[in-house]
Amino acid sequence: MGVWFFVMCSLICILLHPSVSFSETSPEIELANAKVIVDLDNQVTAVTMEIKNATSGTDLTSLKNKLKAKQEALDLAVKAAYALPTNEGVKQAKKLAESATVIEDLNKTLVDPNVPEAAKDVIRNARMLAEDRAKELTKDTNESQRLKDLADKRFAGFGFGVALGVTVKAGKRQIVNSATVDPNGLVRIDRDNNTTANFILESHYFFTPDIHIPIFNVEPKNWGTGPFIAVQPGTENIIQAVGAGWMIGFKRSSIIASDLARDRGDSFNLGFGIMLNPNAQVLGDGIEKDKPLPGAETAIRLKKTTELGWLFTFSYSF
Structure with missing residues (x-):
């Protein structure tokens, strides 16, 4: 009886544990976050290449400090935007950023007066597919964040x-x-x-x-x-x-x-x-x-x- 009392008390404590509230991020904000993360990742890559190709007269200490600051900024951005390690977060951001770039290019094409109207119908369909893809990526990111928050709360x-x-x-x-x-x-x-x-x-x-x-x-x-x-x-x-x-x-x-x-x-x-x-x-x-x-x-x-x-x-x- 004592063991079952202990088990029941533990289960009740777990069941009474506060639930997790999670608000989804809009696709627009997700795309903006993705662009920031991709830009930071490009900066990290650029500084890394500077260090790799540095000559004898280059101030390596300054470059390494710069790389450290850029990497920390990237880590913080990924941590704030996604429930993923930095490498996986960058991959997710690149997918979203690519979708955003495709949508922007298609929008520019639609307002181009030199593009025939018949072609614009095809472009509108392509834009719709690109927007649906961006929404799916955002949905995956939100679901990943929701599960992460839920796991943190239960832990x-x-x-x-x-x-x-x-x-x-x-x-x-x-x-x-x-x-x-x-x-x-x-x-x-x-x-x-x-x-x-x-x-x-x-x-x-x-x-x-x-x-x-x-x-x-x-x-x-x-x-x-x-x-x-x-x-x-x-x-x-x-x-x-x-x-x-x-x-x-x-x-x-x-x-x-x-x-x-x-x-x-x-x-x-x-x-x-x-x-x-x-x-x-x-x-x-x-x-x-x-x-x-x-x-x-x-x-x-x-x-x-x-x-x-x-x-x-x-x-x-x-």
Whole structure:
């Protein structure tokens, strides 16, 4: 019952998580954004070629600083316009810009008095096709952004995951599965339970800092960190152990809408904390490992007690 209560609470938190509001960008704004991005990309390419073809007297430091500034401007423009990495965003922008150029050229042709009226009918049809193509590209971009925003929202805040947890005892007492008395009358632990690996259920709350992690090239909002709680189901007991700690999670890479896939905000998470086991079995009072039984006792006594352990988790949340 305790496990199901934990699961239901986690699911309720997820379902009550605020929904994402997203307003679509108009085709005109999308085309304008695309032209800016293509222009910035051309500037980056031009400066890159300057550096590549630089002679011995060229100020390379100045050119490299210029390239860095242009690249940062391009990255920011793509980030503001699309839910895509810079390279993919530039490709999308070029497609939109090409459509805009075709439409502009067709419009110029339509107002040219030297073009026969019969030819203008064909040009109008071509313009209609080009406008439809631009709308489709804009629709794909908006859908990609919507899915990205939805994934970001689902990743942040409350989440639920299934984890592989490793618990290492934190106290001095041995956690015992079985023990015997050897022929010399000494207590021997046949099997301990000091380190265990189990499947656990976890629920977490992620804050998503607007910070880039350069080591793994993780973009802001694609990682989060926050507290978590964990429950380990048992065989003899419904709840074998409970724990809490701190977790860091990395969201799966966003998938563009044209791939017909949904980015649900799934993530891989690493956690560290403390596990409380109220059902730990240890040697009874007065009985010590590798020592004779106390007094006239002939059998080993075991008892259930509460023990703490260090908890390491690797979970997948969805």
